[in-house]
Amino acid sequence: MKHNLLIIEDDKIMRVTLTDYLRSKGHEVVACPLGKDGITVFHKEEFSLVISDVMLPDMNGLDILQNIKEKAPNAVVLIITAYGTIKDAVEALKLGAFDYITKPFALEEFNLIINRALEVKELRDENIRLKKNLSECFSFPNIIGDSPEMNKVYDLIGKVSKIDSTVLILGESGTGKELVSSTIHYQSDRKKGPFIKVNCAALPENLVESELFGVEKGAFTGADRRKPGRFERADKGTIFLDEIGDLSVGVQTKLLRVLQDGSFERVGGTQTLKVDVRVITATNKDIEKEVQEGGFREDLYYRLNVIPIRMPALRDRKEDISPLIDSFLANYNCTFGKKATLSSEVITDLFDYDYPGNVRELKNILERLVGLASSDVITTDSLPKHVAKQRGKTRTTVSLAEVAAEAEKGHIMRTLKSARGNKTRTAELLGISRKTLWEKIKLFDIEKKKAGSGSSR
Ligand SMILES: Nc1ncnc2c1ncn2[C@@H]1O[C@H](COP(=O)(O)OP(=O)(O)OP(=O)(O)O)[C@@H](O)[C@H]1O
Ligand SMILES: [Mg+2]
Helix, strand or coil: CCCCCECCCCCHHHHHHHHHHHHHHCCEEEEEECHHHHHHHHHHCCCCCEECECCCCCEEEHHHHHHHHHHHHHHHCCEEEEECCCHHHHHHHHCCCEEEEEEECHHHHHHHHHHHHHHHHHHHHHHHHHHHHHHHHHHHCCCCCCCHHHHHHHHHHHHHHCCCCCCEEEEECCCCCHHHHHHHHHHHHHHHHEEEEEEEECCCCHHHHHEEEEEEECCCCCCCCCCCCCCCCCCCCEEEEEEEEEHHHHHHHHHHHHHHCCCCCCEEECCCCCCCCCEEECCCCHHHHHHHCCCCCCCHHHHCCEEEECCCCCCCCCHHHHHHHHHHHHHHHHHCCCCCCCCCHHHHHHHHHCCCCCHHHHHHHHHHHHHCCCCCCCCCCCCCHHHHCCCCCCCCCCCCHHHHHHHHHHHHHHHHHHHHCCHHHHHHHHHHHHHHHHHHHHHHHCCCCCCCCCCCC
């Protein structure tokens, strides 16, 4: 099928090569060397797909991505990154890129990704049915994973939900910080109150203050009416300040005061307001380093860091990969009305991969695999290249038997948990004898990992 494609790439040879190649496949192509022009063109015409480089002379490709996704959330954007800039790739996924491709790449590889992206675009376009399903399938998102690392997180969530202390959630991108913050709110006594999220990095610096604390009429040009801030809206509830490491020093000072006594003034106002708000913050930056280097106020850091929750990277808790796959597979099968399963090779490759984008990346991969599945069994051909590329690197250290053992262990731990540690019931549920269950518990070192939780009946 013929599609309208937009390429934003300053390197002339690359731009012309990709344009010619895509035209030879029968597509219409508009190519721009500058980001600014690319965005203008995007808003004038309909495009099935945008392919953008990251390093452009006038703009960063990630800003282009953000701009496009804000105005057209369904747009499918593919980002071209330079070799070794995995950070950009992770950021691109977070901002909603469909995928990334690393330079240099072969045209066949490019073609594969383009075809997948176009299929996704078609899926997104027949979206009304899917959207309805999506909300049904994902209506109760819960946190998946039964690794010892995640059990520590659950413990902390349980404890902090009962009190009002400020929580700082730390961890790499895609590890579930936002998910944890909302879980804390909805398990706390404030659950009937508002849960207000603020992404501090997404707001321009001059707007952060008025967004957070509100603004009086006439405070600055454009402030034509009084507007309450997010703190006021969060009264009796929880405010989640995401990407806290990006706050300017001026706003940090105001924030410190709200944390001290709940009081603040609107921008341009003199009246002091008081609110009853629980504050949860998160960052994927090394905030302690920012404090040492003077970019973040030390006193504020201590106020925020009353209870830290550190989200473990997915690569450090590989046993969670299998239950996450099961859950996302079931959800996307529901969303897309499919019955797809994964071949054992796909499971092995997914297990071997190291997920720089953590759970978000795994979730994206599953969405794509299931959404695009043309038969019931998904094979390795459908895997993104960078996932399959890991093959062989770690294969010598992780055998299929080990993957199966991890899955078995995870399943036993989950069943034990659902049976509240009752081994007779667990053995029944698993369809094995009590003796076999005992042997497996010993083999997988489960009791040690779960020490302190559950009974040992
Ligand atoms: N343990 C988990 N179980 C199920 N889904 C998860 C889990 N962790 C993360 N997710 C899902 O992965 C996606 C990314 O999670 P989330 O937005 O909470 O990450 P984050 O740590 O806030 O990332 P960032 O630093 O990039 O903002 C979400 O769709 C979330 O629902
Ligand atoms: Mg987040």
